[in-house]
Structures are given as C-alpha cells and as structure tokens.
Amino acid sequence: MSSHSFLQVRQLRKSYSDAPDVKPVFHAVNFDIEKGEFICIIGHSGCGKSTILNILAGVDEASGGTVIMDAREVAGPSLDRGVVFQSHALMPWLTVLKNIAFAVKSRWPDWSDEKVKAHCQKYIDLVRLTGNEQKKPSQLSGGMKQRVGIARAFAIEPKMLLLDEPFGALDALTRGTIQDELLAICAKTQQTVFMITHDVDEAILLADKIMLMSNGPEARIAEIVVNTLPKTRTRADIHHHPQFYKIRNHLVDFLVNRSKTVQQTFVSDPNLIAFPPQVMPGLDGDSVDPAAAHKAPPPVLKQIK
Amino acid sequence: MKASLLSLPIKAAILSVMLLAVFLLIWHIATVPKETASATDTEYAKLMGGGAPKTTGLPTPGQIGEALLKQIRNPFYDNGPNDKGIGIQIAYSLARVLSGFLLAALVAIPLGFLIGMSPLIYRALNPFIQVLKPISPLAWMPLALYTIKDSATSSIFVIFICSIWPMLINTAHGVAGVRRDWLNVAKTLEVGIFRKAFLVVLPAAAPTILTGMRISMGIAWLVIVAAEMLVGGTGIGYFVWNEWNNLSLTNVIFAILMIGVVGMLLDMLFSVLQRAVTYVE
Numbered sequence: 001m002s003s004h005s006f007l008q009v010r011q012l013r014k015s016y017s018d019a020p021d022v023k024p025v026f027h028a029v030n031f032d033i034e035k036g037e038f039i040c041i042i043g044h045s046g047c048g049k050s051t052i053l054n055i056l057a058g059v060d061e062a063s064g065g066t067v068i069m070d071a072r073e074v075a076g077p078s079l080d081r082g083v084v085f086q087s088h089a090l091m092p093w094l095t096v097l098k099n100i101a102f103a104v105k106s107r108w109p110d111w112s113d114e115k116v117k118a119h120c121q122k123y124i125d126l127v128r129l130t131g132n133e134q135k136k137p138s139q140l141s142g143g144m145k146q147r148v149g150i151a152r153a154f155a156i157e158p159k160m161l162l163l164d165e166p167f168g169a170l171d172a173l174t175r176g177t178i179q180d181e182l183l184a185i186c187a188k189t190q191q192t193v194f195m196i197t198h199d200v201d202e203a204i205l206l207a208d209k210i211m212l213m214s215n216g217p218e219a220r221i222a223e224i225v226v227n228t229l230p231k232t233r234t235r236a237d238i239h240h241h242p243q244f245y246k247i248r249n250h251l252v253d254f255l256v257n258r259s260k261t262v263q264q265t266f267v268s269d270p271n272l273i274a275f276p277p278q279v280m281p282g283l284d285g286d287s288v289d290p291a292a293a294h295k296a297p298p299p300v301l302k303q304i305k
Numbered sequence: 306m307k308a309s310l311l312s313l314p315i316k317a318a319i320l321s322v323m324l325l326a327v328f329l330l331i332w333h334i335a336t337v338p339k340e341t342a343s344a345t346d347t348e349y350a351k352l353m354g355g356g357a358p359k360t361t362g363l364p365t366p367g368q369i370g371e372a373l374l375k376q377i378r379n380p381f382y383d384n385g386p387n388d389k390g391i392g393i394q395i396a397y398s399l400a401r402v403l404s405g406f407l408l409a410a411l412v413a414i415p416l417g418f419l420i421g422m423s424p425l426i427y428r429a430l431n432p433f434i435q436v437l438k439p440i441s442p443l444a445w446m447p448l449a450l451y452t453i454k455d456s457a458t459s460s461i462f463v464i465f466i467c468s469i470w471p472m473l474i475n476t477a478h479g480v481a482g483v484r485r486d487w488l489n490v491a492k493t494l495e496v497g498i499f500r501k502a503f504l505v506v507l508p509a510a511a512p513t514i515l516t517g518m519r520i521s522m523g524i525a526w527l528v529i530v531a532a533e534m535l536v537g538g539t540g541i542g543y544f545v546w547n548e549w550n551n552l553s554l555t556n557v558i559f560a561i562l563m564i565g566v567v568g569m570l571l572d573m574l575f576s577v578l579q580r581a582v583t584y585v586e
C-alpha cells in the first residue's frame with residue numbers, strides 16, 4: 001500500500017557535520033502522505049521541522065534518505081511544490097498582482113499577459129484581496145501579506161503545498177480568519193498540504209493527520225495522530241466536540257512530557273525501518289488508564305528491501 | 306504672523322538666507338578697498354598684483370556678482386584656447402566625467418554581480434580590490450599619459466579608475482545581501498539564471514548599487530578638477546588653474562562656486578534615481 005503513496009519519505013537524515021561524534025539533527029524519518037491529505041507537523045524548536053519542509057521544497061539538501069513524490073525522486077526545487085514561507089517572502093518592489101504574476105509566469109512562460117492577469121485575479125479573489133491588486137506589500141497588513149503568499153503558492157497549482165508556520169506572526173483574530181479561508185480553499189481544491197505549526201489548536205482544526213516530532217538531536221517522528229473529528233469541523237464549534245479535548249490533551253502531553261523521553265523507546269536496527277505508529281486519541285474510551293497514555297505505542301517495523 | 310506658525314522648511318530657508326547675508330557682509334567688510342591701506346596691506350597688494358587698479362587682494366562679493374552675471378549672460382563664448390565661456394568648460398568636464406563614469410559602470414556592475422554571487426570570485430579578487438582601492442586616482446596619471454599618449458583620454462581613464470571602486474563594492478554587497486527568502490522563492494519557482502538576475506537580484510540590490518553610483522559620481526567630480534589642472538587644455542579644473550595664472554581671483558572664486566553647484570546638481574540627480582528604485586520592506 002505504502003509503495004503507492006503520493007509522497008514517500010524514507011530514512012531521511014540531516015546532519016551538519018560528517019564527524020562521527022556529531023549527532024544528526026534528525027534521522028530515520030519515515031512517513032507517507034496520500035493525495036489530498038492535510039498534514040501538520042508539531043515539535044519543539046530545533047527538531048528539524050523546517051529542515052524537513054525545506055528538503056521537501058528542494059531548497060535544502062538531506063544528508064541521507066530519499067523523498068519520492070508522485071513516483072519521482074525529489075531532487076531540487078520544482079514547480080510541483082508550492083511553498084508559503086514563514087516571513088511571506090513577497091518582493092517588496094512588486095505590487096500584489098505582480099508578485100503573483102511572477103510565479104504564474106514562471107510556471108506558464110508561454111501564457112499571454114491577459115491570461116496571466118486573469119489567472120492571478122482568480123487567486124487574489126480566492127484569498128479575498130480583491131481591490132488590493134496594485135498595492136505594494138508595505139501597504140498591506142501582516143495578514144494580507146500572508147494571504148498574498150498563499151495566493152502565490154496556490155496560483156501555480158502545485159501538486160503539493162508546503163506551509164512553514166504561515167500564521168506564526170499573525171494576531172489571533174487574523175489567524176482565525178485565514179485558517180478558515182485556508183480550510184475552505186483546501187476543501188475546494190483537494191490540495192495536498194504539509195504544514196508546520198506550533199499551535200496545537202490550529203493543527204486540530206486544519207489537519208487530517210498530525211505528526212509529532214521528538215526533540216533534537218536525533219529527532220524522529222514519534223507518532224502520527226489521526227484526527228478523528230468530523231471533516232465539517234469549524235473554528236466556532238470544534239471545541240464543543242467530545243473528542244477535541246482528548247486529542248488536544250494528547251498533543252499537549254506529548255509536547256510537554258513525552259517529546260523528551262520518547263527517544264528511549266526507539267529501536268535502532270539498521271535492517272529495519274521504523275514507521276511512526278498511528279494513534280487515534282480521539283476515539284479512546286473515557287476510562288483510559290492514565291499511565292497508558294504516557295506509554296508510546298511501538299513503532300511499525302518493516303524490512304528494508 | 307508668529308514665527309511658530311511657519312513650517313520647518315520655511316524657517317530653515319529664512320535662517321539660510323540670514324546666514325548668507327551675514328557671510329556676505331563680513332566678506333564685504335573684509336575685502337572692500339580702504340583709502341589708507343596699512344603697511345601689511347600695501348605689501349600684500351604689491352604681492353597680489355600691483356598693476357591692477359583698486360584691487361587690494363581678495364575680490365569683494367560685488368565683484369564676484371559682476372563676474373557671475375557676465376559669465377551667465379554669455380556662458381558659451383569661445384575666444385581661443387585660453388578664453389572660453391564657463392558653460393563650455395563645464396561641458397568639457399561633464400563629458401569626461403560621464404564617459405569615465407559610464408565606462409566604470411559597465412565594468413563595475415557586471416563584475417560586482419559576479420563577485421556578489423560567487424564567494425570564490427569574491428575571495429579571489431578581494432586582495433586586488435583592497436590594494437587598488439586606496440590608490441589616489443591621480444597617481445595613475447603618469448602611467449596613463451605614457452600608455453595612452455593622449456591627455457584628454459588619460460583624464461577619462463583617471464575618472465574611470467576612481468569611480469569603479471564604490472560601484473564595484475556596493476554592487477557586490479547589494480547582490481550578496483539579497484534576502485535568502487527572495488532567492489528561495491525564485492528557486493522554488495524554478496526561475497532561470499537570467500530571469501533571477503534581472504527580476505529578483507537586480508531590483509533587490511538596486512538601492513545599494515545606486516548608492517555606490519552616487520558615491521562614485523561624487524568622487525569623479527572631485528577628481529576631474531584635479532585631473533584637468535594637471536592635463537590642461539579644457540575643463541573647469543583647467544579654468545581654475547588658468548585664472549590663477551591670470552591672477553584673477555574673482556574668476557577662481559566664481560569657478561569654485563560653479564564646481565559646487567554642478568556637484569550638487571549631479572548629486573541631486575542620483576538622489577532622484579535612488580528614490581525611484583528604493584522599496585519599503
């Protein structure tokens with residue numbers, strides 16, 4: 001089954017030194033992403049989340065391991081993967097329209113100016129920035145800038161969208177609005193998304209699966225939490241759902257307690273690749289043994305072919 | 306109207322005019338011819354030009370004003386090699402500065418791009434730049450005269466060599482300092498090398514490059530006066546030296562004033578260009 005997954009990450013490793021006494025930032029990172037899935041990755045600073053995203057984007061190189069997307073190995077950047085950068089990364093000398101047009105022209109160099117403009121307009125309307133086409137980024141608020149960044153990433157119609165903490169610098173109100181918009185756009189376009197966040201609530205609202213990363217160095221993906229809340233969840237009703245706090249507590253408990261100790265449970269057999277176990281804390285019974293919640297389920301091991 | 310009601314620029318302008326008036330008044334008092342000159346004055350007058358009537362040394366502001374009016378009324382007259390209008394002299398100087406400057410820009414900006422993009426080339430060229438940069442441009446003059454064998458071209462070379470460094474260094478700094486994020490955007494969009502250079506790196510580095518060009522132009526205008534004093538023939542620098550030989554301090558002071566005004570105009574031109582390419586982050 002896993003050989004048909006849209007994105008396959010195998011034994012990914014990143015180390016900043018070849019010296020044997022220097023531990024890699026992360027290693028033995030294995031996961032699959034299916035088409036149309038929304039994945040969030042959570043972990044403490046320094047565990048290498050951003051590096052994983054940059055490797056997927058092709059702007060950083062892994063020290064080992066492979067990434068295969070759509071049956072092709074990821075080596076270097078590609079227009080198949082749209083990136084929304086943490087700092088929005090808009091060109092300040094270009095207007096909103098021209099920032100998006102720069103991306104659109106990169107993707108379809110043969111398109112006429114009218115076609116490029118019409119295409120850009122579609123995505124400007126999608127992120128509800130109609131009327132701001134001729135503004136420079138400096139004339140926009142933080143939330144609007146990030147929307148331009150999202151529109152630019154969507155406009156090239158990538159096979160996969162990579163978001164590096166896109167809402168980190170926004171105030172809570174703006175963040176909420178853009179989260180709703182992102183959710184609506186993704187539902188409409190069936191976009192595959194890989195997103196880094198520090199915000200547990202954001203992850204539960206947006207993600208189908210939440211990857212939990214242990215602390216670095218030698219960080220790994222410790223487990224994958226399947227979001228069992230209904231797809232129709234909204235920001236307004238999500239916290240009324242009985243499963244919400246179970247999932248939330250599980251995530252917070254991981255970040256606060258288990259992310260430090262979970263490493264000890266990892267097996268390191270060079271002939272086996274360890275897939276992080278999938279857990280569904282939302283479906284746990286109420287009479288769960290509190291001690292069991294702190295015990296990590298064993299990783300799924302597979303023989304290396 | 307109360308003073309506090311005036312805006313800052315108007316207040317500043319009034320103060321400037323007052324300072325100018327005070328300066329002109331002191332100048333006038335200091336230089337106006339006296340009926341009974343003291344011993345030192347007579348001696349000084351003898352030294353400065355005994356033959357000239359009424360002159361006691363430095364010209365009065367009035368005399369400068371007269372010379373200014375006379376020259377401005379007819380700036381392009383040409384009465385032979387030693388008597389040309391100020392307009393012609395400035396045009397010669399500007400032509401030399403612009404050709405030397407443009408040649409320097411043609412070399413410095415592409416080379417600066419290369420240095421800024423490649424740490425290897427930066428390290429390889431850095432020692433040469435560090436040694437060549439502090440050399441006074443006029444030190445090149447004998448070598449230029451010997452190899453080029455033409456004084457006018459030599460002065461253009463001197464302008465070239467003095468204006469290349471600020472442009473080169475600023476271009477390299479601007480290009481090397483382009484934000485990682487913007488380069489990553491270009492990278493993830495699979496933008497080609499030329500499209501990246503012209504649509505991302507150039508606009509991002511343009512303010513720094515223009516600053517370098519502005520500094521270069523300032524230096525070129527400083528150096529041209531000295532270069533023309535050496536090579537002679539035409540130009541504002543030659544004009545100053547020629548008028549010193551004529552012992553016409555009036556024309557020397559007038560020329561100094563013109564050098565300042567033209568330099569200011571050149572600088573203003575570049576500040577306009579700089580504002581045009583500056584972006585707010």
